[in-house]
Amino acid sequence: MAGSMTIPNSFQNQAGNVPASEIDDNFTAVRTYVNAREVAVGLIAARPAAGTPGRWFLATDVAGGTLYVDNGVTWDTAGAGANVTGGAGGVNLWLTPMNATFPNADFAALVKNQGTQTYDYTLDFNSQVLQSARWEFQVPSNFTVSSASIAVLSRMNTAITGTVGWIVTERAAAPGGSWDVAGTSVTLTATDVGATTGTLLSQSTALLITGWAPEVLLQLQISRNVAGDTAASDAKFIGAVVRII
Numbered sequence: 001m002a003g004s005m006t007i008p009n010s011f012q013n014q015a016g017n018v019p020a021s022e023i024d025d026n027f028t029a030v031r032t033y034v035n036a037r038e039v040a041v042g043l044i045a046a047r048p049a050a051g052t053p054g055r056w057f058l059a060t061d062v063a064g065g066t067l068y069v070d071n072g073v074t075w076d077t078a079g080a081g082a083n084v085t086g087g088a089g090g091v092n093l094w095l096t097p098m099n100a101t102f103p104n105a106d107f108a109a110l111v112k113n114q115g116t117q118t119y120d121y122t123l124d125f126n127s128q129v130l131q132s133a134r135w136e137f138q139v140p141s142n143f144t145v146s147s148a149s150i151a152v153l154s155r156m157n158t159a160i161t162g163t164v165g166w167i168v169t170e171r172a173a174a175p176g177g178s179w180d181v182a183g184t185s186v187t188l189t190a191t192d193v194g195a196t197t198g199t200l201l202s203q204s205t206a207l208l209i210t211g212w213a214p215e216v217l218l219q220l221q222i223s224r225n226v227a228g229d230t231a232a233s234d235a236k237f238i239g240a241v242v243r244i245i
Contacts, residue, residue: 005030007029009023009025037052037055039056039057040057042057042058044059044061047059047075050072050073051070052070053070053072054069055070056078057075066079090243090245091143093244095222095239096121097110097133098110100133100135102132102133106129107131107132108123108224109124110123111124122154122155122238124235124237125236126226127224127226127229127231130227132169132222132223134220135219138215138217139213139214140215141214142214146245147206148212148243149204149207150188150220150242151203151240152168152188152202152203154200154203154235154237154238155197155200156198157234160195161195162231162232162233163191163193163231164190164193164224165188166187167188167222167225168187168207168221169185170184170208170209170218171219172210172213172217173218174213174215183219184208186207189203190225190229207242220240220242222237222240
């Protein structure tokens with residue numbers, strides 16, 4: 001847009017001494033014009049009404065930081081924030097037994113397993129009682145979720161026939177919203193355990209991503225689907241990978 005600064009006093013055709021007050025007026029005009037067009041930084045709610053052409057405002061709470069310019073009538077978006085959307089890159093979240101949280105009752109047992117070559121920690125889920133464990137994380141303010149999936153990794157603690165299945169319950173709470181809600185669930189199809197001890201099972205499914213908006217706090221609850229699987233032994237939950245794109 002064309003510049004609109006004007007200088008109140010011209011000295012080109014003045015004879016004699018120039019009044020100092022007129023020089024001050026010129027400098028004041030320049031200072032006022034420039035200061036009014038410096039970049040202001042704040043929340044979008046604090047952005048003033050448009051009407052000063054060339055003025056800038058950086059909204060820190062819009063898509064990780066969005067720059068606007070005043071065109072004299074409205075604010076135009078001059079530079080969008082780094083809003084990460086779904087793509088090939090995506091984000092992987094590793095849910096481990098060690099960073100789980102548990103209900104007051106009917107929770108999986110945290111167990112240290114010592115093998116011949118290595119050791120690990122698992123959550124051991126009973127075959128008869130519906131037990132659960134939970135994990136929380138927040139969607140970044142500059143990330144738009146387009147899809148998500150989960151892969152649950154487990155093994156059996158004894159050589160046994162049958163199947164093992166899982167239920168994943170999603171809860172989402174936006175800032176200012178309710179946290180203690182029922183959530184929505186998806187079921188991982190029961191898979192044959194292979195009748196051997198220690199065989200790694202990987203079971204996956206898409207998640208519903210209901211309410212997975214930027215800055216939302218999420219909770220994923222994993223339970224063994226005791227009503228839908230048949231292996232009569234504890235299932236050792238090794239971990240889960242949540243893939244968000």
